[in-house]
Amino acid sequence: MTFTPEIINLIISVGFALSVVAFVAVFVLIAIWLERKISAHMQDRLGPMETGGWHGWLQTIADALKLLLKEDIIPQAADRPLFKLAPFIVFTGTMASFAVIPFGAHLIGSDLNIGVYYLVAVSSLVVIGILMAGWSSNNKWALYGAMRSAAQMVSYEIPIGLSLLVPIMLIGSMSMETLTNAQAGGFWKWTLFSHPPFAIIAFIIYFWASLAETNRTPFDIPEAESELVAGYHVEYSAMRFAMFFLSEYANMFVVSSVATALFLGGWYAPFRFLDVPIEVGVIWHNLAGLAWFSLKAILLVCIQMWLRWTLPRLRVDQLMHICWKIFLPFSFANVLLVSLWIVLK
Amino acid sequence: MNDFLGVLLLLITAVGLTVIILLLTVYLGPKRTNPVKELQFETGNRPSPGSARERFPVHFYLVAILFVVFDIEIAFLYPWAVNFRKLGLFGLVEMGVFILILTTGWYYILKRGVLKWR
Numbered sequence: 001m002t003f004t005p006e007i008i009n010l011i012i013s014v015g016f017a018l019s020v021v022a023f024v025a026v027f028v029l030i031a032i033w034l035e036r037k038i039s040a041h042m043q044d045r046l047g048p049m050e051t052g053g054w055h056g057w058l059q060t061i062a063d064a065l066k067l068l069l070k071e072d073i074i075p076q077a078a079d080r081p082l083f084k085l086a087p088f089i090v091f092t093g094t095m096a097s098f099a100v101i102p103f104g105a106h107l108i109g110s111d112l113n114i115g116v117y118y119l120v121a122v123s124s125l126v127v128i129g130i131l132m133a134g135w136s137s138n139n140k141w142a143l144y145g146a147m148r149s150a151a152q153m154v155s156y157e158i159p160i161g162l163s164l165l166v167p168i169m170l171i172g173s174m175s176m177e178t179l180t181n182a183q184a185g186g187f188w189k190w191t192l193f194s195h196p197p198f199a200i201i202a203f204i205i206y207f208w209a210s211l212a213e214t215n216r217t218p219f220d221i222p223e224a225e226s227e228l229v230a231g232y233h234v235e236y237s238a239m240r241f242a243m244f245f246l247s248e249y250a251n252m253f254v255v256s257s258v259a260t261a262l263f264l265g266g267w268y269a270p271f272r273f274l275d276v277p278i279e280v281g282v283i284w285h286n287l288a289g290l291a292w293f294s295l296k297a298i299l300l301v302c303i304q305m306w307l308r309w310t311l312p313r314l315r316v317d318q319l320m321h322i323c324w325k326i327f328l329p330f331s332f333a334n335v336l337l338v339s340l341w342i343v344l345k
Numbered sequence: 346m347n348d349f350l351g352v353l354l355l356l357i358t359a360v361g362l363t364v365i366i367l368l369l370t371v372y373l374g375p376k377r378t379n380p381v382k383e384l385q386f387e388t389g390n391r392p393s394p395g396s397a398r399e400r401f402p403v404h405f406y407l408v409a410i411l412f413v414v415f416d417i418e419i420a421f422l423y424p425w426a427v428n429f430r431k432l433g434l435f436g437l438v439e440m441g442v443f444i445l446i447l448t449t450g451w452y453y454i455l456k457r458g459v460l461k462w463r
Contacts, residue, residue: 013351017358068366071374076383077392088363095359099352110351117423118352139385140397151405154412161419169426234386239370243363317462320408324460328415328451332444335422339429343437 016109020098028249032060035305042309070238075138078235082136086129087236087243093125094247097254102176104267104289105278115176116168119258120161123213126251127153133244134232145231148221148316155323156212156219159205162331166202167191167262169338180266190265198338203263205331207300210255212319214248217308221316256300260293267293407459418447 033048037055040047052058074083097119099109112118127150134146168174170191171182183190191199212219215231233244260266267289269275276288314322385392421443429436454460 010350013354014358016351017354020355021358021362068370069373070370071377072367072371073378073382075385076380077385087367088360091363092356092359096352096356099355109355110348112348112352120419135398137385138397139387140393141387143397147401147405151408154416155408158412158415158419161416162422165419165422165426168423169429172427172430174423174427238374239366243366320460320462324411325455329448332448335426336441336444339437339440342430343434 013109016107020109021095024095024098024246024250024253027253028246029060029064031249031252031301032063032245033057034302035308038302038305039309042306064242067239067242072238072240073235075235077138079136079138082132083235084240086133086136087240089129089132090126090247091129091243091250093122093129094250094254096122096125097258100176101254101257102180102261102266103257103293104286106282107267107286107290108177111175111177113173113175116164116174116179116262120157120164123160123254124154124157126247130232133236137232137235139235142232142234145234149215149232152212152215152219152221152319152323155320156209156327159209159323159327159331160213162328162335163202163206163209164258164262165335166198166338169335169342170195170199176261180261180268183265184268186272187265187270190263190268192263195338198334198341199263201330201334203259205327205334206263207255207259207303209323209327210259211304211307212323214251214255214304216248216252216304218311218314219319220308220313221319252301252304253297256297256304257293259300260296264296404462411454411459414450415447418443 033056036059037047048056048059050056051062074080100112100115100118102108102111130149130153131146134142134144134149137143167179171179173179173182179191183194187193192203193199211217233241236244269288269292274292276284278285387393422440425432425436425440429440432439
């Protein structure tokens with residue numbers, strides 16, 4: 001058997017897909033532990049301390065094993081095919097975004113020339129899965145949670161789409177690789193800082209709206225445990241429930257890494273001398289890129305956690321007010337001003 | 346090689362992982378069902394009477410329609426955003442008119458109180 005370039009490409013693609021899934025699994029395990037620790041310390045508690053010895057670092061793994069060994073209950077009244085299909089759609093929709101995220105100089109699943117467009121399109125898939133979960137449960141609370149979630153996610157997709165337009169217009173490409181490479185050479189070259197104030201406004205709107213997209217506080221009314229029990233996934237148990245949980249945390253990483261790639265310089269270090277040049281070795285160059293990229297993305301994830309444990313939950317009407325009456329006009333005006341500025345410059 | 350092959354492989358991997366995890370939980374978990382356990386959980390009490398799939402407030406549908414309108418607009422904006430340096434002032438004016446028309450519509454629904462959640 002000879003290794004033609006096609007076969008080598010195929011092997012690399014399969015390897016990338018497997019390592020992305022492994023990366024997400026490890027990230028979620030760490031992120032859940034981190035969230036519990038952060039929330040605990042913000043509330044003057046200790047959080048998990050026993051499992052695994054040092055600061056309860058094995059807690060999430062123990063929880064995952066427990067969920068794996070739980071009974072899988074499907075309510076009699078549920079719509080079984082839809083009930084079973086929903087976790088697939090939610091998880092696959094979340095994972096699909098990872099295909100275009102540039103983790104390093106060569107660490108990108110496929111550099112589509114419509115990268116950002118693909119991201120916006122694929123992130124809508126999650127809504128379908130959530131609606132399916134809520135509707136098929138035959139539970140009024142789950143249905144309410146799913147409907148609220150759908151209304152919120154589709155509403156906030158509009159400010160997200162509009163604020164992602166700004167880096168595209170400033171750089172003139174939708175490919176994630178081109179967008180990252182245009183930000184090389186120090187943090188003042190990052191989109192966020194190189195074109196004030198448009199990029200800063202776009203970044204703030206994107207980050208804020210992405211909290212709604214991931215159903216995180218202050219936008220977690222779909223899950224509002226005090227009024228809706230747990231929203232669209234009340235009826236799910238065992239690993240079926242864990243898939244929703246997994247997707248929520250994976251989605252947090254997706255929105256953070258999109259913000260990193262488009263606004264915060266992607267895998268470039270904040271100063272040129274901190275980058276490992278490609279002459280040192282392709283592997284080291286990529287590993288350093290991966291480290292910087294993960295550092296920035298995880299920092300944003302930590303900010304999301306910080307916000308979750310600081311802010312109270314918004315009401316439905318406040319949520320819609322912010323989206324349709326504040327974010328929408330501001331992001332439209334932002335897009336028009338950016339285009340005016342570029343044309344007149 | 347097609348660019349979308351990587352996407353396809355990632356989707357297959359994600360579906361495969363879900364299948365493996367769900368099969369594991371179905372086979373490893375105990376099977377001790379009884380009629381009460383198979384009722385829907387709701388709030389932990391006896392389920393409220395009637396089907397959950399009833400009529401729903403119209404606001405959700407209005408939001409869905411508005412989303413479709415504005416999302417199509419964004420779908421038009423993306424190709425323009427990539428090419429608008431070439432299009433120059435002409436493209437800017439064209440898109441300005443397009444956005445103006447939609448903003449008029451947005452102002453109309455705002456004044457009609459569609460966005461007021463009751």
